[in-house]
Amino acid sequence: MAERIIPGPGARSAARLAGSALRAAILVAISAVFVFPFLWMLTTSFKTLGETIVFPPRLLPESWKPENYELAWKNGRFPTYLFNSVFISLSILACQLVVVVPAAYAFACRAFAGKKLLFGLVLCGLMIPGQATFLPIYLLFSELGLIDTYAALIAPMAASSFGIFLIAQSFRQVPLEIIEAARLDKAGTFKLIARILMPMAKPALITFALFSFIAHWNDYFWTLSMTTSDAIRTLPIGVAMLKNVENVKSWHVIMAGNMILVAPILAIYLLASKYIKTAFTYSGVK
């Protein structure tokens, strides 16, 4: 007597359960790859020097040492560096938005002579690495007497090819009907950008803002090159100064410095993640 096996609702939900468990396991494994280095950095920042190089390595310190943060903070001028990091990254972002959004509008929504050529030039800016343009810009700022000023750290970054490209692309995706409808309602250019295009390009704007902020927050090379005094330097240089060249490195203090460096970015990301998700699911025409 062969029994016919009919998959009942129980069996189906068991299969579904196994499926979602597997999916969860894979997700946990992938996120562990990303989270673990940060976790290691966090716990190392509370260890003693001996514990940082013990073999076999241990994740957690025997006793937590918050004084590592004090050591890092007192080495050099961390309050100044922190202020400069915030000030410079935000200033760059503000300047970029002022330049990038109107430029993206012009390229995406207006017809004018030489548009293709100019857009090509913008794309060239995207393709030429910073190392190639560094020296001419350095010499230019030196001639202007602006080395070692905030201007040297902000002005060269005030436009972004990447931003113009990304935002122009998303402006292009706004349906023409919507733009025409707005024009029929006598919306001016400014209103059109601010009220119609920008809200609809929210994902691109937020992505660009985060990319820009993180890139300039982390920037080491440009800041180090353009500055010669501590008063206008930023956190990444402060962290690099914690390294003891040729001697045993104080990994616990370096990691405490790194935590100070990445904590604001992690916080911004956590706060913004809700908006990023809604921004990414936003679309113009349903």
Added chain:
Amino acid sequence: MGMRTEAMRRRRTTRLSIAAIAALAAALALAGCGNRAKDTQSDSSGAAIPKGATVIDFWYAIGGRNGEGVVKLVDEFNASQSKVHVKATYQGDYYAHATKLQAALVAKNQPDVVMLEIAQVGQFGYSKALADLGKYMTKDEIGKFQEGLLKNSYIDGKFVAAPFNRSTPILYVNKTMLKEAGLDPAGPKDWNELRTYAKKLSNKEKGVYGFEVPIDIWFFEAGVFQKNGKILSEDGKKFVFAEEGGAEIVRLWQQMIREGGMKVPPGQDYNAWDVAASDLITQKVAMMMISTASLSGLIAQAEGKFELGTAFLPAGEIFATPTGGANLAVLEKSDAKSKQAAAAFIKFLASKDKAAFFSEWTGYMPVTTEAVQAESIQALYSKHPQYKTALDQLQYAQTRPMIKGYREMTVKIQEELKKAMYDLSISPEEAARNAQAAAQAVLDSIE
């Protein structure tokens, strides 16, 4: 009605925020241009500058605890007199610092005093960027420096670089492990002993190696010198190491790797050094070579775990070592008054107490013979005789190549050497010839 007010409110906020961004940007542009960090009343550390003092810029390239030692000395100098004021700023590691200096020289906003890794002295010296310090220091004052540390100080017979934070590579040994293996805890004396020691100290099951050395130009130069060879021809135009000991040191390393006695630390530049240092502390390796500048940190870490010893680099045909660390140089473009002031600062750093203080603080060698005699240094040597090894080894110091672009050439040499460490089928002769050809190609492209 409600809809309408909501829309108006939103419109107003949008307009407001855009206006705010524009205003902020405009304000920044103005503030940025006006806000020069260089002001004349106080320097970047907030210290007051005495009226009428000659202000000189000093760029340094060592961070962490060693960098703190530099800052302490600068503060002391500024407090000790009112004619010269030194503004010291960290400019990244040796290589970032040198790159910045190159850019600054082109842009004519260079500082007055710089810290040059000794192989960089040639790069800037032969481009006539460095001032002749002999004009501002007497023969006696220059003669106070240890002779072994002056090998990378002269360009065309002119004294252009004063020793400051100086080191040699040394052999660090875990004496406890050597004793347990029935070996002389003083360490191996020559290459043959190094090989037998390494083999005996290795333990494959436990993952312990006898010996570890970063595949770095410093240790390769040491190997060539120990075979009585030269890296460069006398005129500095041809690399000659392949036939002069270059193949021999590669052969020794390959033999030791084959026998399971030697570990090659992974990573570039100082990262490989860090691996070697932590392997010694965690007793994964019994002997390793890095700079004497790591001594203070290693002594502290080894305490309570094992007995740490130091020894000369084992001899090939002869004992030999390159030296390392950095020299201080004054730039030719500075005016005469600044040069004079810079020389006064350098003399202050080289005075007996200050040189002794810096050596004790960091683990670098005392740069003058009188500083070696200082009470604090003698007390240090009797407490930790390991500090004396580098000093005694100085009698075997040899000159490192001093040519333009040497850093780029060493990168090429290191690449070829590393290949031969991971692929043992490459013969030592072939590896040395390849390294020499790669370095020569860079040299020819510069000439």
